[in-house]
Amino acid sequence: MRCRWIPLLLLLGSAVFANALTGQDLLRTIDRQVTFDTDFSGEYTVTQDRPGEPRSVQTVALFRRDRDNKFTMLILAPEIDKGKGYLKVDNNLWYYDPVGRRFTVSSAKDRFQNSNARNSDFTKSNLASDYRIVETGQTRLGKFDTTVLQLEATSEDATFPRSKVWVTSDNLVRKTEDYSLSGQLMRTVAIPQYQRVGDRWVPVMMLIVDNLRGKKVDGALHYETTTIRIAKPNLDRVDDIVFTQGYLEKVAR
Amino acid sequence: MTARILWFGLWVTFVGPAWGQTSQDGVDDLFVEPAPDISTKSVGKTDLAALNTSPFSVAGHVNANTGALMGTQPVGFFNMGTDFTLEARPDPSIRYHALLGSTLANLTFPTPSVTELWVDYTLLNTYLFRMGKYTLAWGQGRIFNPGDLMADSPNGVTLKAFAPVLGQSLTGVILGNPGIMVNPAVPEARELSYAGQLSGDVGRLGWGVAGLVRPGTVLAPPERNWSAFGKSNFYGIDFYVEGVVLAPGWQPTGDDLHYLAGFFWEGGDPKWQLQGEATDTRLGAAAKLIGWFLTPFVRWEQSRLDDSGTVQTGFTWLALPHLTLDFGVPWLYGSDTSEYLVSDTDPNKQRLGVAFRITLDAIF
Numbered sequence: 001m002r003c004r005w006i007p008l009l010l011l012l013g014s015a016v017f018a019n020a021l022t023g024q025d026l027l028r029t030i031d032r033q034v035t036f037d038t039d040f041s042g043e044y045t046v047t048q049d050r051p052g053e054p055r056s057v058q059t060v061a062l063f064r065r066d067r068d069n070k071f072t073m074l075i076l077a078p079e080i081d082k083g084k085g086y087l088k089v090d091n092n093l094w095y096y097d098p099v100g101r102r103f104t105v106s107s108a109k110d111r112f113q114n115s116n117a118r119n120s121d122f123t124k125s126n127l128a129s130d131y132r133i134v135e136t137g138q139t140r141l142g143k144f145d146t147t148v149l150q151l152e153a154t155s156e157d158a159t160f161p162r163s164k165v166w167v168t169s170d171n172l173v174r175k176t177e178d179y180s181l182s183g184q185l186m187r188t189v190a191i192p193q194y195q196r197v198g199d200r201w202v203p204v205m206m207l208i209v210d211n212l213r214g215k216k217v218d219g220a221l222h223y224e225t226t227t228i229r230i231a232k233p234n235l236d237r238v239d240d241i242v243f244t245q246g247y248l249e250k251v252a253r
Numbered sequence: 254m255t256a257r258i259l260w261f262g263l264w265v266t267f268v269g270p271a272w273g274q275t276s277q278d279g280v281d282d283l284f285v286e287p288a289p290d291i292s293t294k295s296v297g298k299t300d301l302a303a304l305n306t307s308p309f310s311v312a313g314h315v316n317a318n319t320g321a322l323m324g325t326q327p328v329g330f331f332n333m334g335t336d337f338t339l340e341a342r343p344d345p346s347i348r349y350h351a352l353l354g355s356t357l358a359n360l361t362f363p364t365p366s367v368t369e370l371w372v373d374y375t376l377l378n379t380y381l382f383r384m385g386k387y388t389l390a391w392g393q394g395r396i397f398n399p400g401d402l403m404a405d406s407p408n409g410v411t412l413k414a415f416a417p418v419l420g421q422s423l424t425g426v427i428l429g430n431p432g433i434m435v436n437p438a439v440p441e442a443r444e445l446s447y448a449g450q451l452s453g454d455v456g457r458l459g460w461g462v463a464g465l466v467r468p469g470t471v472l473a474p475p476e477r478n479w480s481a482f483g484k485s486n487f488y489g490i491d492f493y494v495e496g497v498v499l500a501p502g503w504q505p506t507g508d509d510l511h512y513l514a515g516f517f518w519e520g521g522d523p524k525w526q527l528q529g530e531a532t533d534t535r536l537g538a539a540a541k542l543i544g545w546f547l548t549p550f551v552r553w554e555q556s557r558l559d560d561s562g563t564v565q566t567g568f569t570w571l572a573l574p575h576l577t578l579d580f581g582v583p584w585l586y587g588s589d590t591s592e593y594l595v596s597d598t599d600p601n602k603q604r605l606g607v608a609f610r611i612t613l614d615a616i617f
Contacts, residue, residue, distance in 0.1 A: 061304065090456060104519065114544065143285060174284065175281075190280045193289070193291070195292070195293040196293065197293050207283065240379070240420075241378065246415040250373060
């Protein structure tokens with residue numbers, strides 16, 4: 001009698017296990033869409049809008065070598081920030097300030113140059129290694145039919161403890177909401193348009209709304225926003241030396 | 254069945270809206286009529302050469318400050334310094350840099366002296382060379398830095414070569430200090446220091462080994478200095494340890510061995526910086542808040558040899574463009590002959606005071 005339940009339990013167990021695999025596989029597929037086998041470089045224009053304050057714009061050169069988990073970012077403009085740079089090798093991220101001529105350990109979770117972007121917004125996507133899916137659903141996001149994934153961090157390296165992502169059928173993330181552990185919405189990211197480079201994708205534009213930083217202007221609450229536009233995407237090989245601290249020192253003004 | 258309907262009703266009422274909640278910030282409007290995804294060929298490229306070239310330029314910097322230390326014997330001060338940076342990068346392989354500075358002394362400005370003068374040369378876009386007069390710093394310490402084998406670099410001329418090797422960084426240095434040469438016009442090989450450093454990362458571990466050898470002469474004391482460090486990051490905190498040998502010979506004694514252990518954390522919004530360090534002779538800790546209209550700080554150092562030390566607390570305020578106000582309360586403790594009292598720059602050796610400084614700083 002008891003034996004009759006065993007196949008059923010096995011079937012149920014394997015179904016649960018298969019579902020978990022499917023979840024991580026889905027995250028891996030999403031990661032793969034925006035992760036390059038070759039080197040990648042591009043120019044990122046980071047526009048920071050704070051309510052009631054003048055707009056600030058920074059131009060950044062980004063060099064990625066995803067297969068080795070490396071990237072280098074160099075600030076090209078404005079002149080006062082020129083020469084500042086970031087180098088990431090594996091899990092180590094350094095910030096180089098040419099004035100102090102010193103490398104400071106930074107974190108992928110930190111804000112990029114006090115904007116609403118995080119350093120992790122410039123690296124390859126790590127959803128599969130940093131999160132697990134706890135809930136899924138289907139919803140419409142404007143023109144897109146999307147799958148909504150509720151994610152929970154499984155790694156200390158995750159930038160946010162909880163996230164909710166809207167994914168289209170081509171496995172591209174169109175929108176993200178990032179939450180604190182207590183469920184506070186911290187920021188919202190929209191990627192309405194992608195550009196295909198080789199057989200992978202990078203956003204044309206990302207809008208980041210900081211739901212923690214805002215100001216009332218004329219009685220209405222306006223959040224700080226950061227817009228990132230990506231131009232000159234390129235897959236040519238980048239010299240090895242670009243991914244070294246020596247190179248940041250060399251380029252620094 | 255009734256329970257299920259009730260449950261569904263509750264879900265629709267409370268959970269449903271949260272799940273499908275549209276942002277109140279207009280984000281979702283971007284998806285109503287989004288531009289279609291596009292296919293981009295690698296037409297443009299970030300110009301690495303442009304990053305490494307620039308016409309000849311001259312920049313100036315002036316810093317003037319005045320203030321006082323109010324204690325049992327109040328003392329005021331005024332300092333002013335100005336410097337000029339000359340820079341040229343005619344092509345990506347060459348960079349020329351000079352820093353000429355002049356500091357007010359006895360109410361006159363002496364002829365500017367060369368603070369830095371160096372040339373960079375990049376060979377085959379892989380090997381970097383820098384030769385000239387400049388400050389090079391090794392070692393992991395932020396408060397104390399016993400592992401800085403390049404501490405003599407500001408006093409002389411340095412040739413540095415750098416190359417990436419198997420994903421790690423290899424640096425070689427030859428350093429000459431004319432102050433300890435018999436005839437600086439004709440340096441002898443035994444008067445020069447020869448140093449190397451190999452550093453890199455393995456997973457979460459940053460590591461490095463370094464050594465400096467100066468054979469030595471009558472004027473140039475022989476040196477056999479070595480260091481090794483490891484550092485890593487846990488929960489966003491940078492931890493590091495470094496072992497250092499500073500010895501005149503190949504067989505170091507116990508007194509030649511030194512160590513450094515420390516941590517550094519930076520985070521929050523506005524940003525906090527917290528750090529602490531211990532060496533075989535000193536302890537220290539510091540905290541600072543940056544990104545706020547005031548930059549408050551506290552810093553503590555203590556000698557482990559005679560228990561003297563200092564605590565400094567205060568704040569920096571960028572009151573107006575180019576104008577900074579510093580306010581601090583420095584406290585010195587220990588006997589009159591102790592390390593921190595003897596090395597204090599205040600001629601009156603005041604143990605407790607209130608200090609303020611107004612600084613005008615501009616780049617042009």
